[in-house]
Amino acid sequence: MKIYTGAGDKGMTGLFSGERVPKSHIRIDAVGDLDELNSFLGALEVLLSEDQPLLLEEVRRIQSHLFQMGAWLATAPGSSLDLLEEIGSEPIMALESAIEVMERELPVLKGFILPGGHRTAALAHVVRTVCRRAERKVVNLLDPTDDGKSSQQLLQISAYLNRLSDFLFVLARYCNRLVGVPDILWKP
Amino acid sequence: MMDSSMAKTETRDRECSTELRNRRWLSPTVFELELTRPRFFEFLPGQRIRLHHRGIERDYSLISTPGDPVIALCVRMVEGGRMSPLLASAEVGTTFHFAGPHGYFTLRKSMRPAVFIATGIGVAPFVSMARSGVMVSAMLHGARTPAELYYESLFRGIANQYVPCLSRLSSKIGLPENVFEGRVTECLKSRLEPGLYDFYLCGRSEMVRDVTLLVDELFPGSLVYTEIFY
Secondary structure: OOOOOOOOOOOEEEOOOOEEEEOOOHHHHHHHHHHHHHHHHHHHHHHOOOOOHHHHHHHHHHHHHHHHHHHHHOOOOOHHHHHEOOOOOHHHHHHHHHHHHHHOOOOOOOOOEOOOOOHHHHHHHHHHHHHHHHHHHHHHHOOOOOOOHHHHHHHHHHHHHHHHHHHHHHHHHHHHHHOOOOOOEOOO | OOOOOOEHHHHHOEEEEEEEEEEEEOOOOEEEEEEEOOOOOOOOOOOEEEEEEOOEEEEEEEOOOOOOOEEEEEEEOOOOOOHHHHHHHOOOOOEEEEEEEEOOOOOOOOOOOEEEEEEHHHHHHHHHHHHOOOOEEEEEEEEOOHHHOOOHHHHHOOEEEEEEEEOOOOOOOOOOOOOEEOOHHHHHHHHOOOOOOEEEEEEOHHHHHHHHHHHHHHOOOOEEEEEEOO
16 A cells, blocks of 8 residues: 655645645644654653553553544545544543653752753653643644534643643653662752 | 545444345456445445455455445456455355455545546446446546446446546447547546546556556646555
């Protein structure tokens, strides 16, 4: 099976909703950042210890949610939205639960920390920054005058990414904790 | 990235068993299979299933309608293929397994006129749509010869403008009405008025690519939905 058609060789691509748009379109930009985020999560997953099956499972679940969210980003308002599975609040709640579980094992944070430490923690911080960028791109798609299904879902995705970056911050600290590396506190 | 579990209908994905009820040859290389319809199996016109048989998997678009008591597929015998010869020779009563429905090549609600463009057995998803009562502004139907214009009469009944595009004409006698001599891409350039359309393309990747690039050039602002047949 060929993976390519060549239909995008002249700088245009298609949305799930059928529109032909330049590859620099803000929706494609957001989809690309989500794809990058998902890929970095895959790299992080490779580095995570196999002794942490629940953590690995959580990362996989996040990757799956991001895939689903990519479809919403690639769909302009219209009838194509009816084909998509709506994203509810459950994914955000799952992230919040995971954050709480990890935080129970972490010392209280008393200042700013520098991104780094163990390689898994360092990568988690990189993923966090990609996540923040993806969130900004999603916010860029929001139309304040529209309160339809598309906008509601974009808000949901934006909230998810906001929570995901929190999760990744805590995960970075948790990864350091797992291997006995202390937080690197910022010293002004 | 898009062909994921995102579509609502995809969430109904399940493994089903089915039994061969009938086979009907449309030409020496193309045939229809009629299969029993599993209970609770639902789909939208234009969707496909993944058929499993003896360790081989292939995707086939459904040509039956959601209301039919059976499900039906259109299969092309592939030279050197593994699945199509099995399907061509399977006896009535043979059990197959499949997963699905899959895909989102379905008609979207729209104010723009719809244009179907298909080549070869890329007509398959359009058969289900046509049998379900869909009407379209135009259909460009590509084939090499008149004998390969599968489901021609069905499509003539659903398109305001039906154009059979024949790429290998050996004779000018007995040609179908409104025939275009050449490929669908050439036909698109010369027969379709400028405007905004919803294009539905199904066929080989080269056709899908060429038509998509033409739409970008000649019908900017139109929507394009595609399904590639291998």
